[in-house]
Amino acid sequence: MMRDLIERLTQRYKLGAPVFQRADLTFVDLAANDQLRSLLLELRDREGFTHLVLLTAVDWLEEGRFQLTYMLNNRDANQTLALRVYLDREVAVGETIHDIWPTAETYQRELREMFGIDFPGSPRVDEEFILEGWTDLPPYRRDFDTLAYSQQTYRDRPGRETTDPRTHMKHKLYPEG
Amino acid sequence: MKDMDKSFKKDTETEFPLREELRPHQVTAPDGQVIEVDPLQDYFCQEPPKVHRKSYVRIVEDFYNWARAHSLWILGFGTGCGAIEMRPLMTPRFDAYRYGIQWRATPRQANLMVISGYLSVKTLKRAIRAYEQMPSPKYVVGLGSCTINGGMYWDSYNTIKRLDDYLPVDLYIAGCMPRPEALLAGFMDLKKLIRKGQGEGANKYAENFDWYKENQKAVIKDWDMPDYNW
Amino acid sequence: MNFEWIQIPYALWTLLIITVYALFIMAIMQKIGARVGGRYGIPVYQNYIDLVKNFALRSHITHGIMFYLGPVFRLTGGLGLILFVPTIYGSVMHQNFHYSGDLILALYFIFFGTLGMALGAGESGHPHAAIGVSRGLAQVTAAELPLALAVFSISLQYQTLNITEIVAAQQGSIFNWTLFTNPLAVLAAMFGFVGTMMRAPFDVFLAPQEIPTGPPTEYHSAYLALMQTNRVVFPVAKTIIYMNLFFGGATNWGAFALKVFALYFVSVLIGVVMPRFRVEQSIRFFLKWGLPVGILAILAV
Ligand code: SF4
Numbered sequence: 001m002m003r004d005l006i007e008r009l010t011q012r013y014k015l016g017a018p019v020f021q022r023a024d025l026t027f028v029d030l031a032a033n034d035q036l037r038s039l040l041l042e043l044r045d046r047e048g049f050t051h052l053v054l055l056t057a058v059d060w061l062e063e064g065r066f067q068l069t070y071m072l073n074n075r076d077a078n079q080t081l082a083l084r085v086y087l088d089r090e091v092a093v094g095e096t097i098h099d100i101w102p103t104a105e106t107y108q109r110e111l112r113e114m115f116g117i118d119f120p121g122s123p124r125v126d127e128e129f130i131l132e133g134w135t136d137l138p139p140y141r142r143d144f145d146t147l148a149y150s151q152q153t154y155r156d157r158p159g160r161e162t163t164d165p166r167t168h169m170k171h172k173l174y175p176e177g
Numbered sequence: 178m179k180d181m182d183k184s185f186k187k188d189t190e191t192e193f194p195l196r197e198e199l200r201p202h203q204v205t206a207p208d209g210q211v212i213e214v215d216p217l218q219d220y221f222c223q224e225p226p227k228v229h230r231k232s233y234v235r236i237v238e239d240f241y242n243w244a245r246a247h248s249l250w251i252l253g254f255g256t257g258c259g260a261i262e263m264r265p266l267m268t269p270r271f272d273a274y275r276y277g278i279q280w281r282a283t284p285r286q287a288n289l290m291v292i293s294g295y296l297s298v299k300t301l302k303r304a305i306r307a308y309e310q311m312p313s314p315k316y317v318v319g320l321g322s323c324t325i326n327g328g329m330y331w332d333s334y335n336t337i338k339r340l341d342d343y344l345p346v347d348l349y350i351a352g353c354m355p356r357p358e359a360l361l362a363g364f365m366d367l368k369k370l371i372r373k374g375q376g377e378g379a380n381k382y383a384e385n386f387d388w389y390k391e392n393q394k395a396v397i398k399d400w401d402m403p404d405y406n407w
Numbered sequence: 408m409n410f411e412w413i414q415i416p417y418a419l420w421t422l423l424i425i426t427v428y429a430l431f432i433m434a435i436m437q438k439i440g441a442r443v444g445g446r447y448g449i450p451v452y453q454n455y456i457d458l459v460k461n462f463a464l465r466s467h468i469t470h471g472i473m474f475y476l477g478p479v480f481r482l483t484g485g486l487g488l489i490l491f492v493p494t495i496y497g498s499v500m501h502q503n504f505h506y507s508g509d510l511i512l513a514l515y516f517i518f519f520g521t522l523g524m525a526l527g528a529g530e531s532g533h534p535h536a537a538i539g540v541s542r543g544l545a546q547v548t549a550a551e552l553p554l555a556l557a558v559f560s561i562s563l564q565y566q567t568l569n570i571t572e573i574v575a576a577q578q579g580s581i582f583n584w585t586l587f588t589n590p591l592a593v594l595a596a597m598f599g600f601v602g603t604m605m606r607a608p609f610d611v612f613l614a615p616q617e618i619p620t621g622p623p624t625e626y627h628s629a630y631l632a633l634m635q636t637n638r639v640v641f642p643v644a645k646t647i648i649y650m651n652l653f654f655g656g657a658t659n660w661g662a663f664a665l666k667v668f669a670l671y672f673v674s675v676l677i678g679v680v681m682p683r684f685r686v687e688q689s690i691r692f693f694l695k696w697g698l699p700v701g702i703l704a705i706l707a708v
Contacts, residue, residue: 131335132299133399135191139334145185147332152187153396154338157326229465241463248453248460269445277453282620283535285627288464312627313466379465407468 002026002079005047013039027082033095036085040070040100048074049081055097055107057115061142064089066117070097087117096122114140193398221403226383229313231374238374245288245314246371247277249364252287254307257294258354259320265357278364284310289367292344294354295323295336301343302397308344309406313379316371318363319349328353342392345378345385414504421494421501422486424660426636429643430454432668436606436675443679454639461632470531470625477527478626478633484520485641488513492648495663496574496656510568513648514558517603520637521547524622531625539621542686543612549693550602550609556701557596561652563708564589570648574656585653591704593653597673598697600649602689604642604674608681609689646670 006018006028016029030036043049049072058067070083087094096119098105108119113129116138128134137144201215214220232238255263266273267280281287284307296304308317319340322328327338340346347370350363370376382389386405394400434451441448469475491509495501525544528536564585565573577583586593602609613621623634650656650666657663684692 130299132302133193133397135193135398136188144334146334148185149187149334150327150332150338153334154327154336155342157339160326160331226466241459244456244459244463248457272441272446272448274441274449275447277449277456283624285625286620286623286631288460312464314464 001077002081005081009039009042024078025080025082027084029084029086033085033087036070036083036095037097037100039083040072040097043072043081044100048076049079051075052101052103053080055104055111057111057117057140059089059115059140059142061089066092066115068094068111068117092117094119096120096125098122114138116141196399196401199401217401217403222405222407223403224405224407225386226309226313226379226405228380228383239372242372242374242376245376246368249276249278249289249316249367250281250287251278251289251291252284252307252311253280253282254284254290254304255293256296256300256304257292257321257323259291259293262320262354262357262360263291263293266360271357271361273361273364276361276364276368284308285312287311288314289316289318290344291318291320292324292340292346293320295321295328295330295333296340297335298337298396299335301337301393302402305343305393306402306406314376315379316347316367316376317344317378318367319346320360320363321355322351322353325349325351337396343389343396345381345389347376347378414502417500418490418503421503422489425489425494425643425647426640428664428667429639430458432643432671433639435668436671439672439675440679454635458632458635461628461635464628467628467630473526473530474625475527475630477524477530478630478637480523480527481520482633482637482640484516484518484523485637485644487519488516488641488644489647491516492644492651493571493574494647494657495660496571496578496651496658498659502571505569505571507567507569509570510558510562510573510652513570514555517554517645517648518547518551520641524634528622528625533624535620535624536622539612539624543622546609546612546686546689546693547603549690550599550697552599553595553693553697553701554599554603556698557592557599557704558652560592560595560701560704560708561585561589563705564592570651574651577655578658581655584655586655589704589708591700591707595697595701595704596649596653598693598700600645600670601674601677602693602697603645604671605638606642606674607678608684611683611686611689614683642671642674643667 002018002020006015006026009015013035014031016031019027021027030039051073053071053073054069055071056069058069060067066087066089068085068087070085071080072083073080092115094108094111094117096104096108098108098119098121105123105125108122109125109127109129111117112119112122112125113131113134119125131139136149139146139149199216201213204212204214206212232241251263255261265271266278284290288311290304290308290311292304308315317340319325323330323336324340324346327333327336330336331338337343348363348367350359352359355363367376390404431451431454434449434454438448438451490503491505491512493502493505493509521544525540528540561573562568565576567573573585577585577588581587605613607614613623623631626634646667647663649670650663654666654670657666
């Protein structure tokens with residue numbers, strides 16, 4: 001079923017090669033960001049993908065882009081389709097879909113705070129979501145170094161030791177070697 | 178700890194703006210009078226806490242300490258994973274009530290604050306507020322390695338590492354997560370401390386008030402409350 | 408009412424005995440509740456320690472004069488109730504300041520503490536307190552209705568408003584008790600009893616285990632200690648009235664302890680088997696079941 005669907009859609013949308021992860025889970029890239037809205041609407045209204053499971057982002061620092069994953073679910077067919085679109089890391093502005101799925105509003109607030117991806121027009125997107133009084137880089141960006149930040153912010157208690165769990169347990173369980 | 182990143186520098190310049198409703202502004206009364214308000218100055222009591230002496234008579238203080246030790250009222254404030262380990266204490270299996278330990282719903286009626294695990298900066302702010310509202314003498318118990326040295330959140334950008342930088346801790350209970358038995362043992366130790374008259378955290382807090390506030394304000398960037406929450 | 412100065416120390420002495428006894432019985436009842444839940448329960452002396460602890464706290468804050476007066480009024484409600492009700496029938500020492508209209512005064516005192524508390528808690532400015540007050544007042548009012556009707560009924564029956572005379576009329580045999588001479592009134596009054604004992608299932612507005620603790624939200628240290636005292640004294644005072652009105656009164660401290668315990672136990676028994684009712688549920692319960700019984704009791708006399 002998913003193969004048919006993707007084939008049908010590829011005729012009109014710029015889809016990449018699909019990855020059939022599991023029998024009920026498919027990933028596919030969308031190369032043209034301006035087609036996102038119409039594709040989502042079509043999937044929701046015609047193809048029965050009525051549920052937005054999640055909207056999340058991956059920071060591909062080396063490639064200089066963000067990947068947004070829209071995961072949709074068709075409950076009748078028990079199929080999940082994950083659409084991946086890419087944003088330029090420097091610009092980082094996505095298209096809001098809160099009018100298609102109201103839940104997206106929350107996801108977009110989170111992305112805005114954690115990755116700094118803006119979604120103009122999404123309600124309350126500029127308000128604080130989880131962090132309070134955050135002035136630094138958005139913490140989920142990979143150029144934000146959380147270890148360094150924590151060392152520069154919170155004081156250590158001396159005497160803390162760190163061991164490699166693997167060698168430590170090995171030594172503990174089999175002292176003879 | 179070794180891989181301290183030299184290139185990453187934390188942003189220490191940007192100030193977080195005060196929330197809109199807390200900035201000084203003007204209010205028009207129903208009769209047309211215009212009133213200037215500075216919410217942070219006008220709505221809250223600005224007095225710093227003061228050190229409370231012990232009572233003059235030794236035996237009275239001892240008696241009081243005995244009563245305090247046997248009537249620990251815990252503030253029902255849960256942070257981190259440890260909140261889940263406190264609940265079994267109320268159940269038939271552990272039943273902390275028989276040691277005079279009770280949970281109260283409001284900080285005004287509690288004497289003991291159990292910080293039950295990692296504290297994110299956001300929660301720290303609430304914890305400070307709740308702590309300051311408790312009547313003294315008050316005690317703080319830090320639960321789990323997260324409160325001692327950061328535990329497994331030692332490299333997190335958003336959780337504090339040493340609780341005693343921010344609140345006067347009387348006792349730590351180590352473990353990740355300490356079991357309810359460990360908690361009970363910890364409370365028994367706390368009782369001994371109190372009976373010896375060493376549970377003076379509130380006075381310590383008042384004496385080193387500036388130091389505590391400096392530490393707190395260093396991590397809480399949007400400080401939108403008075404310095405001491407009466 | 409013939410007043411003599413010696414009555415004052417006598418009354419205070421009674422008060423002291425009752426307070427100590429009330430703290431003790433409260434702990435016993437809490438222990439019973441805990442045992443039902445499979446727990447060991449608090450030590451019997453825990454309530455005394457809590458009281459001392461609360462007085463020993465060092466810092467107090469206040470929200471204004473009414474905030475001080477709230478607990479004082481509350482305690483006055485409980486103590487006043489005891490002071491104007493003869494505790495032990497026939498004893499000179501424990502007659503307290505009873506006089507010919509004391510039944511009316513007692514009814515008033517039952518409500519007095521709640522009202523004082525409402526003012527004090529309102530002053531604290533905490534939203535939970537205000538909500539708790541309105542819910543508590545609504546529920547107490549509903550629960551008092553059957554009690555008031557029952558009191559009318561028995562004052563009609565005995566043709567008096569003097570508690571001592573009512574007790575006197577019930578002496579002699581167990582079958583002279585109002586319980587047997589006017590069972591409908593007793594039933595109606597019992598509705599009011601369980602409703603105002605401040606115990607489960609009718610204590611959702613001030614139970615310390617509920618997140619909105621209700622009226623006492625802002626109270627701490629000595630204020631809280633006063634309210635704690637009232638919380639233990641008031642139910643016992645109430646039980647004394649019930650004992651006098653419906654269960655033949657007590658002629659000595661032994662009978663007193665026994666009867667108070669038994670009556671108190673009724674509400675505890677109901678409390679441990681029932682979950683807490685929401686306020687509108689309990690109001691509906693009192694109006695639907697308590698009120699008709701009360702009216703019937705008046706008609707039947
Ligand atoms: S010490 Fe362990 S169990 Fe406790 S809060 Fe930290 S991670 Fe969780």
